[in-house]
Every structure is written in structure tokens, then in C-alpha cells.
Amino acid sequence: MSKIFNFCAGPAMLPEAVMEKAQEEFCNWQGLGVSVMEISHRSPEYIEMAEQAEQDLRDLLAVPDNYKVLFCHGGGRGQFAAVPLNLLGDKLDVDYLISGQWSKLAVDEAKKHARVTETSVLSETAEGKVSVKAAADWNVNAGAAYVHYCPNETIEGIEIFEVPETGVVPLVADMSSTILSRPIDVSKFGVIYAGAQKNIGPSGLAIVIVRDDLIGKARKVIPSIFDYKVQADAGSMFNTPPTYSWYLAGLVFKWLKEQGGLVEIEKKNIAKAELLYNFIDSSKLYRNNIDKSVRSRMNIPFQLADENLNALFLKESKDANLLTLKGHRAVGGMRASIYNAMPIEGVQALVDFMAKFEANYA
Amino acid sequence: MSKIFNFCAGPAMLPEAVMEKAQEEFCNWQGLGVSVMEISHRSPEYIEMAEQAEQDLRDLLAVPDNYKVLFCHGGGRGQFAAVPLNLLGDKLDVDYLISGQWSKLAVDEAKKHARVTETSVLSETAEGKVSVKAAADWNVNAGAAYVHYCPNETIEGIEIFEVPETGVVPLVADMSSTILSRPIDVSKFGVIYAGAQKNIGPSGLAIVIVRDDLIGKARKVIPSIFDYKVQADAGSMFNTPPTYSWYLAGLVFKWLKEQGGLVEIEKKNIAKAELLYNFIDSSKLYRNNIDKSVRSRMNIPFQLADENLNALFLKESKDANLLTLKGHRAVGGMRASIYNAMPIEGVQALVDFMAKFEANYA
Numbered sequence: 001m002s003k004i005f006n007f008c009a010g011p012a013m014l015p016e017a018v019m020e021k022a023q024e025e026f027c028n029w030q031g032l033g034v035s036v037m038e039i040s041h042r043s044p045e046y047i048e049m050a051e052q053a054e055q056d057l058r059d060l061l062a063v064p065d066n067y068k069v070l071f072c073h074g075g076g077r078g079q080f081a082a083v084p085l086n087l088l089g090d091k092l093d094v095d096y097l098i099s100g101q102w103s104k105l106a107v108d109e110a111k112k113h114a115r116v117t118e119t120s121v122l123s124e125t126a127e128g129k130v131s132v133k134a135a136a137d138w139n140v141n142a143g144a145a146y147v148h149y150c151p152n153e154t155i156e157g158i159e160i161f162e163v164p165e166t167g168v169v170p171l172v173a174d175m176s177s178t179i180l181s182r183p184i185d186v187s188k189f190g191v192i193y194a195g196a197q198k199n200i201g202p203s204g205l206a207i208v209i210v211r212d213d214l215i216g217k218a219r220k221v222i223p224s225i226f227d228y229k230v231q232a233d234a235g236s237m238f239n240t241p242p243t244y245s246w247y248l249a250g251l252v253f254k255w256l257k258e259q260g261g262l263v264e265i266e267k268k269n270i271a272k273a274e275l276l277y278n279f280i281d282s283s284k285l286y287r288n289n290i291d292k293s294v295r296s297r298m299n300i301p302f303q304l305a306d307e308n309l310n311a312l313f314l315k316e317s318k319d320a321n322l323l324t325l326k327g328h329r330a331v332g333g334m335r336a337s338i339y340n341a342m343p344i345e346g347v348q349a350l351v352d353f354m355a356k357f358e359a360n361y362a
Numbered sequence: 363m364s365k366i367f368n369f370c371a372g373p374a375m376l377p378e379a380v381m382e383k384a385q386e387e388f389c390n391w392q393g394l395g396v397s398v399m400e401i402s403h404r405s406p407e408y409i410e411m412a413e414q415a416e417q418d419l420r421d422l423l424a425v426p427d428n429y430k431v432l433f434c435h436g437g438g439r440g441q442f443a444a445v446p447l448n449l450l451g452d453k454l455d456v457d458y459l460i461s462g463q464w465s466k467l468a469v470d471e472a473k474k475h476a477r478v479t480e481t482s483v484l485s486e487t488a489e490g491k492v493s494v495k496a497a498a499d500w501n502v503n504a505g506a507a508y509v510h511y512c513p514n515e516t517i518e519g520i521e522i523f524e525v526p527e528t529g530v531v532p533l534v535a536d537m538s539s540t541i542l543s544r545p546i547d548v549s550k551f552g553v554i555y556a557g558a559q560k561n562i563g564p565s566g567l568a569i570v571i572v573r574d575d576l577i578g579k580a581r582k583v584i585p586s587i588f589d590y591k592v593q594a595d596a597g598s599m600f601n602t603p604p605t606y607s608w609y610l611a612g613l614v615f616k617w618l619k620e621q622g623g624l625v626e627i628e629k630k631n632i633a634k635a636e637l638l639y640n641f642i643d644s645s646k647l648y649r650n651n652i653d654k655s656v657r658s659r660m661n662i663p664f665q666l667a668d669e670n671l672n673a674l675f676l677k678e679s680k681d682a683n684l685l686t687l688k689g690h691r692a693v694g695g696m697r698a699s700i701y702n703a704m705p706i707e708g709v710q711a712l713v714d715f716m717a718k719f720e721a722n723y724a
Contacts, residue, residue: 004395011605013400019389026385033366033683037564038375040686073436073566074587077601081585112582197602202399204435204566204604220474221583223443225436239439240559242566242604243373321395324402 005346008324009154009299009337010177011197016341018251037244041237050236053250060256061179063186063209070208071236071246073225076176076195079206080109082226083148083172083191086210088114089217091145095169097121097138099160100153101330106174110148113219117141121149121160130156131291135164146170146190152178152296154198155328157288157335159296163188170214177298179207180256181340182266190214196245198298199339201252205245256340265340272338272347273297279351285309285362286354303333309361310334320353322346367708370686371516371661371699372539373559378703380613399606403599412598415612422618423541425548425571432570433598433608435587438538438557441568442471444588445510445534445553448572450476451579453507457531459483459500461522462515463692468536472510475581479503483511483522492518493653497526508532508552514540514658516560517690519650519697521658525550532576539660541569542618543702544628552576558607560660561701563614567607618702627702634700634709635659641713647671647724648716665695671723672696682715684708 006013029036030045039046054069063069072078083106084094094114096107099121110116123133140147147166152159154177163185164171170190179194186192191210197203208228216229224230230238259265277295280286286302288295304310313334317325327335338347368375391398392407401408416431425431434440445468446456456476458469461483472478485495502509509528514521516539525547526533532552541556548554553572559565570590578591586592592600621627639657642648648664650657666672675696679687689695700709 006396006400008400008402011399011401011403011602013396019397019400023385023388026388027381032685034368034375034685035381037373038368038370038381039373040370041373041565043686073440074585075435075601077587078435078585081587085585109586112584195602197605202604202606203403203602204607222474223436223440223447223585223588224471225439225443226585239437240373240557240565242564242607243559244564244606245566245604323394323396324405 002321002349003345004321004323005342005349006323007336007338007342007350009328009335011203012337012339013341014201014248015252015255018248018255021251022248036247041240041243046243049250050246053246053253056250056253056257057207060253060262061184061186061209066212067186067209068212068215068228068232070210070228070231071241071249072206072208072231073204073242075197075203075206076174076193078226079174079193079208080106082222083146083193084110084113085222085226086218086228087146087170087172087191087214088219089145093117093141093144095119095141095144095147097147097149099132099150100156100158102153102155102174103148103150106148106150114145117144125291129289129291130158132158132160132294135162138164140164140166140169142167142169144169146172148172148174150174152298154299154337155330157290157296157299157301158294159298160294170211180262180265181269181298183262196249201249202245204242205249207249268344269297269340272342272344273300275344275347275351276300276336276338279354283354283358285358298339299335299337301327301331301333301335306362312361313357316357317353322350322353364683364711365707366683366685367704367711368685369698369700369704369712371690371697373565374699374701375703376563376610377614377617380610380617383613384610398609403602403605408605411612412608415608415615418612418615418619419569422615422624423546423548423571428574429548430572430574430577430590430594432572432590432593433603433611434568434570434593435566435604437559437565437568438536438555440588441536441555441570442468444584445508445555446472446475447584447588448580448590449508449532449534449553449576450581451507455479455503455506457481457503457506457509459509459511461494461512461520462518464515464517464536465510465512468510468512476507479506487653491651491653492520494520494522494656497524500526502526502528502531504529504531506531508534510534510536512536514660516661516699517692519652519658519661519663520656521660522656532573542624542627543631543660545624558611563611564607567604567611630706631659631702634704634706635662637706637709637713638662638698638700641716645716645720647720660701661697661699663689663693663695663697668724674723675719678719679715684712684715
């Protein structure tokens with residue numbers, strides 16, 4: 001049987017080496033005779049692991065010392081609420097830049113607390129491709145409590161590589177689906193957050209990287225587990241954290257370091273994305289309508305010229321052990337999510353299948 | 363080497379059979395060739411598992427049809443905030459019954475939104491033991507939006523078996539450390555919630571059982587992931603749920619059914635608790651100062667008459683593969699948490715050790 005490759009957008013595949021290690025030590029972690037999920041988060045063994053995981057993440061992203069790293073409950077959607085509740089202070093206005101469905105969904109939560117200015121940053125090229133305006137043209141409101149954007153939209157497959165200059169207004173980024181896929185300059189951001197279930201670990205965990213001066217201004221109505229100050233003061237252990245997810249995230253961070261860190265991972269991600277986009281662009285059956293400058297390296301949606309072939313494509317790809325290629329219902333067609341854990345062999349297998357499918361049916 | 367028994371208060375041990383099954387299928391769930399944590403929560407395979415887990419929980423607790431069962435992010439502390447935000451409606455007053463540290467901690471969160479009346483339900487027996495007043499004497503405020511209590515206090519080792527009659531005022535119970543340890547009459551409650559990490563599964567998940575008429579009154583400032591209506595309408599999948607925890611919870615529910623359900627589990631829990639309490643009561647070295655009527659079956663704190671022996675007790679018990687017996691810093695001494703997953707052999711091993719230790723040193 002051919003190897004299985006899983007293109008799920010999230011919860012996504014985790015690195016094979018990580019899963020094998022986690023399986024091996026599932027019932028007996030560090031020789032304790034019990035699972036890491038069965039021990040207290042306040043035990044010395046757990047705390048040592050948790051602190052090392054944080055340090056590894058700091059190393060990978062070169063997080064400056066004036067930022068806290070938090071391991072939180074509630075995933076990315078939890079942070080949709082936590083961001084305004086933590087950062088508004090006594091201000092009312094916030095800016096949300098819209099590049100797709102996820103940046104739009106974040107607005108719904110902010111509207112509960114703030115006056116939201118929504119600004120689309122999308123544009124269209126002369127060839128009719130979807131693109132993103134230059135960051136210099138994003139018109140950020142200087143009086144806003146913060147500016148929020150989503151550098152990678154999983155549904156549309158749009159990735160914004162440019163980081164806007166927002167002056168004194170803190171820049172907040174939902175990096176759920178791009179974090180750890182390439183180096184970033186953390187110092188340009190006020191808050192970076194990410195749901196874990198794409199490039200970090202299992203769902204249920206969110207990572208928050210927050211600049212010190214933005215901590216301690218939470219509104220009174222904030223649930224304490226979302227208060228950056230409460231969690232920063234408690235080392236993310238104000239309440240019992242999602243301990244198993246934190247552990248698995250730590251294994252993923254170690255694996256990333258073994259891969260050579262984010263510089264090397266970015267090279268691999270570029271190679272993987274180019275392999276698939278180049279094939280799509282060269283084919284007559286498949287197309288992707290995103291401008292090359294903002295094509296996502298993580299989530300690659302593509303449509304078949306003949307929609308009647310969709311069901312057959314999904315059936316045959318599944319039979320070929322290429323799983324979860326159905327596109328999001330909002331855009332239809334197909335989507336291949338190729339996060340860090342996807343080896344290039346998986347992308348090659350997909351391209352081979354797509355070529356064969358095209359030869360057979362188109 | 364003797365078998366390891368883990369008395370951690372939480373995250374606590376899970377049933378051995380559950381852990382073995384989870385390890386076996388860790389990388390290949392249901393023959394899919396991938397882990398259950400690597401598949402979409404919207405895939406048919408995941409949804410079938412998730413719905414079965416809910417049904418098994420409903421069966422175990424005989425949850426009436428007019429209650430929703432939610433699988434939520436944020437653990438028990440998340441619900442400390444979610445409860446007032448969901449249930450206050452246009453009321454201001456809430457009643458919190460205080461029986462120990464956890465019921466007290468819930469108040470801190472409620473005070474952000476409500477006028478809280480705190481009423482201690484503790485009493486002292488003629489022999490100086492800590493007890494709990496009869497529920498008829500709890501003086502519930504008829505104008506309160508709800509009455510909150512914690513039927514099992516893990517730190518003090520107090521369990522309240524009587525369920526108060528609160529008339530039209532909804533009764534809310536933090537059952538984190540007692541849920542599924544014995545049958546309960548769900549119809550007496552407005553909301554039951556529980557962090558998972560004692561009797562359900564890994565940390566990061568909370569179970570909420572909520573009566574239909576209490577859904578849909580959430581305050582505007584509530585984070586959507588905590589809104590009972592939002593999550594009930596979405597089958598707990600408004601956002602990506604903690605999928606792996608849900609899966610493990612499902613395995614635990616199946617295991618409980620195999621044990622004969624809660625009637626049989628209660629018998630075992632009574633036998634385990636009696637074994638340890640009877641030994642403590644018969645000893646000269648160990649003591650427990652909780653009145654028999656409200657002694658916890660799940661968390662059994664005990665003190666050594668000679669505090670200087672504490673360190674030695676902890677060292678020798680660990681050497682004897684009896685783990686995590688140190689008491690909470692608030693009460694000192696020792697604590698044995700013996701949730702559903704602890705077999706009576708573990709309690710017997712502890713009693714044997716305690717007897718030997720007493721013979722050697724006291």
C-alpha cells in the first residue's frame with residue numbers, strides 16, 4: 001500500500017517522528033511509569049518540560065525578551081475575544097484588515113466591545129487574479145487601539161508576506177496557519193496569536209506572544225483565563241493548562257529545531273508550494289486564481305476546469321491515500337494544506353496523482 | 363518492580379485499559395492511517411465518534427432530553443466565567459455557597475459581573491470535625507439568578523451528597539471532581555459543569571450539561587466560544603473543539619459503561635474510600651478531620667501526627683511506586699486522590715504502605 005498523506009486544513013497532520021515518539025512514551029513518560037497527561041502541571045517534571053517548550057519556541061521565532069509567551073486555552077477563536085478584551089484599554093476604535101474569511105470572523109467578536117473599522121486589503125490584478133494591496137496603502141487609523149490582520153487565510157489560500165508599519169498602533173496578527181512556517185520579525189508586532197492545530201500541535205491550545213507594555217490593561221469583564229496579565233504572572237498556569245497539547249507542541253518545537261529551524265523550514269515550504277503551484281499553472285485542468293505574490297504556502301486551493309470531475313477526483317485521490325483534499329464549502333473545488341509536517345514526498349505524490357488524473361479524464 | 367499507582371489530584375490518572383487502547387491506535391485510528399488528532403472535526407468519522415461520546419455520557423448520567431451536553435474549551439475555570447455570563451440575564455444577584463477553596467475561587471469570577479452573596483455551608487461537629495450544614499439551612503436567595511456550589515472540594519476533601527432544593531432558582535454545580543463517580547439526578551440542576559482532568563480525560567476540556575430554558579440569555583460581552591447557545595446550536599463545534607480530549611473522554615465513557623455504569627462505579631468508589639478512611643481512623647499516626655457524612659470519596663487528605671515525618675513519608679511512598687501523595691499547600695499533609703480510574707488494588711497498596719510506615723516510624 002502506498003504511504004498515506006493527509007492534506008487536512010486543521011486539525012492537521014503532525015510530524016511523523018513526533019507522533020512516533022509520543023506513541024512510544026504514551027503510557028510511560030520520562031520513565032515515570034505514567035503518561036505526561038496524568039501528572040500535575042505543577043510537578044517539577046512537567047514544569048521543566050513546559051519551560052523548555054517555551055524556550056524552544058522563543059529560540060525558533062527569536063522572540064525578544066520584552067515579549068511574554070503564553071500557552072492558553074480556547075484556540076484561535078478564544079483569542080478573537082481575548083484580543084479586544086486585553087488591548088482596548090479605554091479606547092473604542094480598532095482597525096481590522098480584511099483579506100478573507102478568518103480576518104472577517106475576528107471582526108464579529110471585536111464588535112462586542114469596540115467600534116470596528118473594517119478595511120479590505122484585497123485587490124484584483126489586470127489578469128483578474130485576487131491580490132493584496134501594498135501595505136503602504138492600507139490606511140491604518142492612528143487613533144485605533146490596535147490593528148488586526150490575518151497573514152494567512154486558509155480558506156482562500158492568501159498569504160500576506162509584507163508586514164505593515166503601524167507606527168505606535170500595536171499590530172495584532174492571527175498567525176494560526178502560518179506561524180513557524182518561516183522566520184518573522186516579532187518586534188514588529190504587539191500581539192501574535194495562533195491556534196495550535198495547524199503548525200503546532202493538537203487543537204484546544206493557543207499560543208500568544210505579547211509585548212510587555214500591552215499586558216495589564218484588560219477590561220474587567222474578561223474571563224480570567226484570557227487575561228494576559230493573569231496568565232503571564234502565572235506562567236500560563238493560572239488554571240490547569242491543556243497539558244498534553246503543550247507537551248506535543250514541545251515535541252514539535254524540538255523537531256523544528258532538528259530540521260534546522262525556520263530558515264530551513266521556509267526553504268522546504270517554498271519548494272513544496274512551488275512544486276504544486278508550478279504544476280497547477282502548467283496544467284489545463286487545474287487552476288488557482290490567487291496572484292503569485294500572495295499565494296499561500298500552507299493552503300493551496302485549486303479548482304478543476306470541469307466541476308463534474310470533483311467527486312471523481314476526491315474518490316480517486318482518497319483511493320490513492322491522498323486524504324482530505326476537498327475545498328472549503330465557501331470556495332469549492334479542492335484544497336491541499338501543506339503545513340510544516342507535510343514532507344515534499346507528499347506533495348510529489350499529489351502532483352503525480354493530479355497529472356495522472358488529468359491524463360485519464362481531461 | 364511493584365505496580366505504579368498515581369494519586370495525583372489532577373490531571374489525574376486515566377483507566378489503564380483506556381490508555382492502552384489510545385496508545386495502540388495513536389497513529390492509526392479506525393484504520394484511517396492517521397491519528398484521531400490529525401483529522402477534521404467536521405469529518406464523518408470524527409463526528410460519529412463525538413456524537414457517540416455524547417450519547418454514552420447521556421446514558422451514564424441519564425441526562426433528560428431537555429438538557430444540552432456541550433464539550434467546551436477552557437476547563438472548569440473557563441466555566442467560572444461562562445456561568446455568570448450565560449445565566450445572569452437581566453438580574454444582578456447570585457448566590458454562591460462556600461464549602462472550600464474551589465467554591466470560593468468561583469466567586470472571584472462571578473464578582474466581575476454580579477452582586478454575589480456568599481454563604482458558608484460549613485459547620486463544626488461536637489467533636490471538632492469539619493462538616494456541612496443540612497441543605498434545608500442554606501438560606502438560598504429566591505431572587506438570585508442562580509445558586510452555585512461545588513459538591514466536591516478536592517483540597518479539603520469535602521463532598522456534599524445532599525442536593526439542595528432551590529425552587530425556581532437554577533442550581534449550578536461545579537462537579538469537576540465528582541462527576542461520574544456516582545449517579546446523580548440531573549433534573550435537579552440548571553447547569554452541571556466539570557473540568558475533564560479528574561474523571562473524564564485530559565485537561566483542556568470542560569463538559570457542560572445545561573437545561574434548555576437557560577440557553578440563549580448570554581450577555582453581549584461573552585466570548586462566543588463560551589456562549590451556551592452558540593455552542594449548543596453548533597453541536598460544540600462553533601470553533602475547532604479540543605478533539606483529542608473529546609476522543610479520550612469518549613473512551614472513558616465507554617469504559618465506564620463496561621464497568622456497569624455509575625451504580626457499579628459508585629459501589630467501587632465507596633469500597634475504595636472506606637478502605638482508606640477505615641484504616642486512617644484505626645491508626646494512631648494518620649488523621650482526617652472531616653465528618654464522616656461529608657468525607658470525599660475522590661480526594662482523601664490526611665495528616666501525620668508527627669509533621670516531621672512528612673518528608674520521609676513522601677520519599678518512601680514514591681520509592682514504593684505510590685506517586686503524588688503530597689497534600690495541597692493550603693492544608694498540608696498528604697492527599698490521596700482516588701478517582702474512578704484508581705483500582706482498589708492501588709488503595710490497598712497505599713494502606714499496606716501506610717501501615718508499614720507507621721510500624722517502622724511511629
